[in-house]
Amino acid sequence: MTSMTTPRTWSPEVFTAAVGDAVWAPSIHNSQPWRFRSTADGVDVLLDEAGRLAACDPDGRMARMSCGAAAYNLRLAFAAAGRPAQFRLGGGRVVVHLWPGPPHPPTPLERRLHWQIRRRHTNRGPFADCRIDPSVPAQLTDAARREGGWLAFIEGKQAITSTAEVIRAADARLRADPAYVRELRAWSTAADERVEGIGRGAAGAAPHPAELLTRRDFGGPGHDMNRDVAHDPVVAVFGVLGDGPHEAVQAGMALQGVLLTAADLGVAAAMYSQPTEMAETRGWLRDIVGGLHDPQMVLRFGYAPTTCYTNRRPVADAILL
Ligand SMILES: Cc1cc2nc3c(=O)[nH]c(=O)nc-3n(C[C@H](O)[C@H](O)[C@H](O)COP(=O)(O)O)c2cc1C
Known part of the structure; x- marks a missing residue:
């Protein structure tokens, strides 16, 4: 008899698609200091020590920030797929471990932010001389x-x-x-x-x-x-x-x-x-x-x-x- 229980972790397809979103996160000098691993019960975000920027980021703070931004994208991707993540932060090479929470349809905000992942980019050009909306x-x-x-x-x-x-x-x-x-x-x-x-x-x-x-x-x-x-x-x-x-x-x-x-x-x-x-x-x-x-x-x-x-x-x- 096949079990109808919810699978323990995300499917390989959902994992790969979520990593496809995660990598569009901002990172210091676009160094992309992250790696992702599917585990028995979820996903690890790992800090890629090899890509460390020794001169501008000797303690790896900004590499960790970059990994955090990528993990945020993962969370949005899993939420958009209807299986939002729970997570805990790690102090070693695994900087975030995520695992699936109860299934839940994405909120309108999650949908919108997820949509922006591949549209957002850093602006280094001139800004317009007009006020931003006060809100x-x-x-x-x-x-x-x-x-x-x-x-x-x-x-x-x-x-x-x-x-x-x-x-x-x-x-x-x-x-x-x-x-x-x-x-x-x-x-x-x-x-x-x-x-x-x-x-x-x-x-x-x-x-x-x-x-x-x-x-x-x-x-x-x-x-x-x-x-x-x-x-x-x-x-x-x-x-x-x-x-x-x-x-x-x-x-x-x-x-x-x-x-x-x-x-x-x-x-x-x-x-x-x-x-x-x-x-x-x-x-x-x-x-x-x-x-x-x-x-x-x-x-x-x-x-x-x-x-x-x-x-x-x-x-x-x-x-x-
Ligand atoms: C921790 C951190 C520090 C950054 N510092 C700067 C900065 O000082 N100047 C800058 O132009 N961009 C900075 N960036 C933006 C990155 O250069 C940018 O995210 C990366 O090149 C990828 O481009 P994108 O944001 O357009 O996707 C920083 C990003 C992160 C995550």
């Missing part, structure tokens, strides 16, 4: 909170200028380190077809000295004029409560929740993690938002045309058998 900051803050994160919007010209100065100082310090520059060049690629790193199109133009918020220089072509004319950029500092390995993974989940929500609202996002990569500049950033916990990222939101997407490695390469 957006609260919706993004809610998205962060749902995953245990916080989002502090920077209010007023003075505070935005101070934040910009911290980003500029952090970026200059990083660029003074030859190992950092070598690593950045290795991940910035002129070949748009490379399946990892940041291609020429996605890199955007080289940062202009007059730009308020100093973008990381991924080797894009130089330009004479700063085309980003926005006078009132919408800038927020993002973090979670605490700063250990678990919190880094949680930060990645909350970050991806915010980014997909922004995409769902038609809002583009840019990321500036340079100030979080050194203790001193991270402290300055924390002081600006009066925070108790170290920030994980500076985000900018606004309206912008779709720019070039980055590529991903084939899904099969991300799966451990």
Whole structure:
């Protein structure tokens, strides 16, 4: 007699499709530092130590964030398939273990966020000089909170200028380190077809000295004029409560929740993690938002045309058998 009980874990087809969504998560320098493994009772997300960015991410915090963002995509994929995941965070190589909860149809929000996984991308082009819908900051803050994160919007010209100065100082310090520059060049690629790193199109133009918020220089072509004319950029500092390995993974989940929500609202996002990569500049950033916990990222939101997407490695390469 065949049993009609619900299978213990997701089918191979659902697993592979979910990994196909997971890999579209953002990751530091598009390094895709993740692997996925189907287990007897669920799925492991593993940190790929081999891809560690020794110069810009020596302790692996941002690699863990990237894995957290990928795990968030997995959760949405499983929810969209009607078998939502439960999960626990791990401190070792397995950074998240997920297993199926009771079957449940996806909520409208899960459906929408799942739909945005392959549409979301990082904007390194200019933002339009127009105000965002006033309801957006609260919706993004809610998205962060749902995953245990916080989002502090920077209010007023003075505070935005101070934040910009911290980003500029952090970026200059990083660029003074030859190992950092070598690593950045290795991940910035002129070949748009490379399946990892940041291609020429996605890199955007080289940062202009007059730009308020100093973008990381991924080797894009130089330009004479700063085309980003926005006078009132919408800038927020993002973090979670605490700063250990678990919190880094949680930060990645909350970050991806915010980014997909922004995409769902038609809002583009840019990321500036340079100030979080050194203790001193991270402290300055924390002081600006009066925070108790170290920030994980500076985000900018606004309206912008779709720019070039980055590529991903084939899904099969991300799966451990
Ligand atoms: C932890 C983390 C830090 C990042 N820091 C930056 C940054 O400082 N500057 C930047 O332009 N993009 C940053 N990104 C975005 C990645 O470069 C981007 O996600 C990756 O290239 C994949 O492209 P996509 O987001 O368009 O899919 C960061 C992403 C993560 C997850």
